[in-house]
Amino acid sequence: MVLIGRDRARGEASQAWIAGQTPQASPELLIADLSLLAATRDAGAVIASRYPEIAVLVTNAGVFEAKPVTTAEGHDRVLATNLLCPFVLTQALLPSLKRGAPSRIVYVGSSTSDKARLDPDRLVLGRRWTMLGAYSQSKLAGMMTTFALARRLAGAGVVANVVHPGTVATGLVRTGGVIGLVWRCLAPMSLTEAQGADTPLHVALAPEFAAVSGVYVKTRRIAPPNRQALDPVLVERVWATTERLAAWPAAPA
16 A cells, blocks of 8 residues: 655554554555655655556646646646546556555545536636636546547446545635634534545455446436536547646746
């Protein structure tokens, strides 16, 4: 098992907790900033070299920003963390996943994607950027690239699915204002982190999802996704744009 985190102290705490719960797991910690494409590629290369066969990949890194932040590589941090870097990491680990087949890819999405809209040619929002718009669009694009990947992997023994973990009381929303207030008010009624892990783990491990690919799952059940994610032409256009934006050095929008 490999954990990727950008904060060593928090990563080591998670590593120790897992080791305490499951001594045979021997979790390895890799420090990397998953908002940066180069760091993500490096992390993928390290993991692939150490683990030539991989059974499960869960991409769970995500950010929700109050204001647009540009990474050192020139990308919007929400788009980079929620879409581009999971895409890059998955591509880097595909050979190991294929050798480890039957294997599974689980992209942790969000119900905010359910009613989101996107233009495949304008994933970089620029002046159209809003807090909710950037987040929900990035998660919808992540869903669409996962579905595109599922089609590409048909017959390879690797399945790829999207899960919504539910509303979980995490530190995802750290902004002030109305949204921050609403998030804090929802916390007592939200799922715990352990409860939020239930659906992603179910899709990653349950026998009934071993051969299911290209679906959206909520509370352990397959759910209807955003209609845009069911349009094969739009899905392929989102894949192409994501692939271009994820090129290194960064391509212009």
